[in-house]
Amino acid sequence: MKPRHSELLAKDVPPDEVIPLLDRYLMFYIRTADKLQRTARWLEALPGGIKYLREVIIDDKLGICASLETQMQQLVETYFCEWKEVLGSPERRRMFAQFANTSDTQETMEVVTERSQTRPTYWAKESAGYDFRKHAWTGGLVWQPVIEASYFDGAASANVKRGETQLAVFKVKGRYYATQQMCPHKRAFVLSDGLLGDDEAGRLWVSCPNHKRNFELNGAEAGRCANDDELSVAMFEAEERSDGWVYLRLPSVEELDGLLATRKWAVRKEESVSPFVEMDRYLKGRTSKRPSERTVMKTRAPSGGGCGGGSELEW
Incomplete structure (x- = not known):
């Protein structure tokens, strides 16, 4: 198959015409290509291929170049920084909070300094x-309110904090389930961010987002x-109750923390x-050298010169 990126659309384009030409190209592609159609296949499908494309966006054969540029400008004007929007909205910032029921934070892995930079420590x-x-x-286990049910109007899971313990709460098919937040495989506090699924037998499970360990939620x-x-x-x-809160049946804070406190399991x-x-074991402590200092291969000096070989050879 001939690679389409090797075909030249235009050459010797004045600098002030480059952007308008690209705008026309992109907008013509957006308006005429099928969904998910690659530009190469789109170009092949045009009547006349790249020659037709030149006629449309360079020679203005259809008289739409000005319209294409206007449409692209309208599209560009819709651009905005999504993260800036989040920072300016307290409601949206809460979506990135560590816990859904408190503004507290916890370190879940020790932070180490390496080469004057910080990073989380490696897996356990x-x-x-x-x-x-x-x-x-x-x-005894006692029913306790942990989070408002309205939180789940736009979410299927939540990470909540009780005492020093993190718990994952899920709402699946109208019912609530709760587990520890820590995946025991690598002791990562991530289960509330896991993928929810079910099977033909009706078993529900949450899959750890890091290493895909699947934990059953019912049955x-x-x-x-x-x-x-x-x-x-x-x-x-x-369970959800009439007061608008989700309740969990939990042991005392002291007993819960004794088993699941974040500080106990943080790596x-x-x-x-x-x-x-x-x-490191393979390299055995070798240090890097400048290319000029490296020995690529050691060879023995020839016993004779030229193509004739050594003196002991007879021709």
Whole structure:
């Protein structure tokens, strides 16, 4: 297939005509191409190909060049910085808050300094190594309001904080479910950002957004990881009540924090392993050198000169 990017549309274009020409090209493409049609296939479909395109946007064969430029200007005038809009709107800024029920924040991984820059520490070497699903709470469980139900009018999940513990609350098909926020695989506090799904048997699950561990949300084995038998999460009953709040059936703050407090599971530097360990082992401490200092290959000096070879050879 002939690559279309090698075809020249125009040459020797004066600088002040470059932008108008590009505007006409882009707007003509926007107006005439099929949905998701690549520019190469679009160009092939034009009657006459690139010759016809030149006639339209350079020679103004159809008399639409001025209109194409005007339409592009109207499109450009609709541009705006979405992030600036968020910063200027307290309501939209709340969408980026760590917790849906408080303005508090928590560090979920130790921050380390490397080469005068900061970064989160690497993943933990081991998973949490505890069966959270089968944990037996010693104290009583009490229904407690944690978040207003109206929050879920525009969201399917929320990360809420109670004491020093993070909990993930989900609304799926009109019902509420709650788990710990921490995925035990790499101890990342991310489950409220996971993908929600179900299967033909009616089982609901949330998939960790980092490493796709799927935790069941309902049924007799709620909290079980469907694709890793060594992992599980704690589940909590959840319901919406007439006062407009979502309630969770929880143990005391002290007991909940004793098992799930963020500070207990946040990954620390000494618990992590660098992803470059194997590479460092391979390089064995070698240091880089300037190209002029590198030895590419060592060869023995020839015993003789020219094409004749050494003196011991007979021709």
